[in-house]
Amino acid sequence: MTAASTDLVVIGLGYVGLPLAKEATTAGLKVVGLDVTTAIVDGLNSGRSHVDDLSDGDIAAMVGAGFTATTDASVIADADTVVICVPTPLGEAGGPDLGAVKSAVTAIGAHLRAGQLVVLESTTYPGTTEEVVKPMLEEASGLAAGTDFHLAFSPERIDPGNPTWGLANTPKVVGGLDADSTARAANFYGKFVTTVVQATGAKEAETAKLLENTYRHINIALVNEMARFCHELDIDLWDVIRCASTKPFGFQAFYPGPGVGGHCIPIDPNYLSHNVRAKLGYPFRFVELAEEINATMPAYVAHRAQNLLNDHSKAIRGASVLMLGVTYKPDIADQRESPAVPLARQLEQLGAVISYHDPHVLDWRPGVPVTRAEDLDAALAAADLVILVQAHTAYAPADLASKSQLFFDTRGATAGTQAHRL
Secondary structure, eight states: OOOOOOEEEEEEEEEHHHHHHHHHHHHHOOOEOOOSSSSHHHHTTTTOOTTTTHHHHHHHHHHHHOOOEESGGGGEEEEEEEEOOOOOOBBBSSSSSSHHHHHHHHHHHHOOOTOOOEEEESSOOHHHHIIIHHHHHHHHOOOTTTBBBBEEOOOOOTTTOOOOOOOOSSSEEEESSHHHHHHHHHHHHTTTTEEEOOOOOHHHHHHHHHHHHHHHHHHHHHHHHHHHHHTTTOOOOOOOHHHHHOSSSOOOOOOOOSSOOOOTTHHHHHHHHHHHHHHHOOOOOHHHHHHHHHHHHHHHHHHHHHHHHHHHTSSSSOOEEEEEESSTTSSSOTTTOOOOHHHHHHHHHHHHHHHHEOOOOOOOOOOSSSEEOSHHHHHHHHHHHHEEEOOOTTTOOOHHHHHHHSSSSSSSSSSSSSSSEO
């Protein structure tokens, strides 16, 4: 068997694949990034980053250490390990759209050789590695998984914008189709990840990822529903959470908001509920109820905004509404599945005239007419209603509220009577 000239090929150079390539390169591995988007490849080879967590300097250092990016799938043949980090959005039927995964697997199958390790990191439903990836690779290559090559699943745990937990110090779960594949994957990740956790198998590793995000999805739905009835009962839910959080055991704080965003929380639990329905024929009721509650939060916030205006003798039709922060989490530019989009659409349907401000987003297109506020102080003073949708640290919420005619805080970032809180 000829020795590989490349230690790792990462397929998909987005918010998961690029940090993986960076850590592997930093550890001294020879890494090649493979992506279908020429602009991304050209930008990386020129030392330019397109993700929040890596700077241009980080990319330049990677290139200086030998990292290269390409659109040529033939590089797979020269790799010891190939990791798939492509998107898996929701499909029309509610399950994951495996189009990008299958394209990546097809490319690998055309170049697969004996002795290689293939790892899927893209979030999906339990059984994908064994039922989809394995037969595609075997049919295309004529090789047998577990005998001629190793195959495993390792869920990504990237948290964009997190200053504490990154890829290297976040425990990495790996599960192979057999014990040898698990051990091979664990050895690979152990070269640049501090802690590697071996699952019983690929299905367990796939399901662990979905459990992590389903847990968050359900608990966020709980506090979102509590926000509604606590408002009606004149109970300060934010103070309730503060008090409950003083219990040193048996409680973890979750907070309400205008909806859930990012790839993980609004999408991943649906993979699990879809899989349960498809394979077992009955609903995963917790997940489906949580999805119903969280998906209706933008409409709830819009109607709370309407009621606030009414309480101040203003109609929402024709009212100027300024939305502050349109990303799905604070201090990043990532807008994937941001609740700001359905909120803007709900406000527009009610007749509001919408403007927005976000220090991380210069061009926002939610599908309805919006204008960007260039002068924040002037926009605050002019707006009939200001809604804090995302609490970036660049914002001083109390100061913003003091400069506004009417301020609606959906993130619990204010105190006192100057703002109305969710």
